[in-house]
Amino acid sequence: MSLISYTQLLHLVQSGVIDANPEYINGATIDITIGDRILVEEKDIPGSVVDLKEKESLNMKEILIGKQGYSLLPGDFILATSAETFNLPNWVAAEYKLKSSLARSGLQHLMAGWCDPGWNNSKLTLELTNVTQHHGLLIKPGMKIGQMVFFACEPVPSEQSYAVKGQYNSQETVTANKGVR
Numbered sequence: 001m002s003l004i005s006y007t008q009l010l011h012l013v014q015s016g017v018i019d020a021n022p023e024y025i026n027g028a029t030i031d032i033t034i035g036d037r038i039l040v041e042e043k044d045i046p047g048s049v050v051d052l053k054e055k056e057s058l059n060m061k062e063i064l065i066g067k068q069g070y071s072l073l074p075g076d077f078i079l080a081t082s083a084e085t086f087n088l089p090n091w092v093a094a095e096y097k098l099k100s101s102l103a104r105s106g107l108q109h110l111m112a113g114w115c116d117p118g119w120n121n122s123k124l125t126l127e128l129t130n131v132t133q134h135h136g137l138l139i140k141p142g143m144k145i146g147q148m149v150f151f152a153c154e155p156v157p158s159e160q161s162y163a164v165k166g167q168y169n170s171q172e173t174v175t176a177n178k179g180v181r
Helices: 006-014
Strands: 030-041 060-064 070-072 077-086 092-098 107-109 122-130 137-139 144-152
Touching: 006 144, 030 122, 070 122, 077 144, 092 107, 122 144
Parallel strands: none
Antiparallel strands: 030 060, 030 077, 030 144, 070 137, 077 122, 092 144, 107 122
């Protein structure tokens, strides 16, 4: 597997594989921005337990965040979405990385940012939490939230592609847990 850098990233954006602003292409990553919808964990269900093997998710409600943004309070957990849509061919994998300046402010991403070859027509769902003890963090639509690193690999056989085997293809907005397969 090899890292894809600027020239090939520009080609992927120009050919529509990645729906991103060409100005956001860095040497070996593409900055992505946060979309306008989030899922917020409901807090009024004491003692509820989610069976991680079942196709149930946390009790969450969808919120449309406007220009004023959303204040993520200490300890809060949300699911957010990228504004960008991805159409990875069977020879490209990707990984999400939080912007370091956001991490230095106490925002944490929960390390579930791997995208297999064949993941397509989808926005990335981000698992975000505020690890500070005393500060809310303001999240606004359109702000740079992270960067994607892309890798070229041997083409995956079509029957093994995420396009066939994946359960999070064609997600047009933030998507909750669909259960462990």
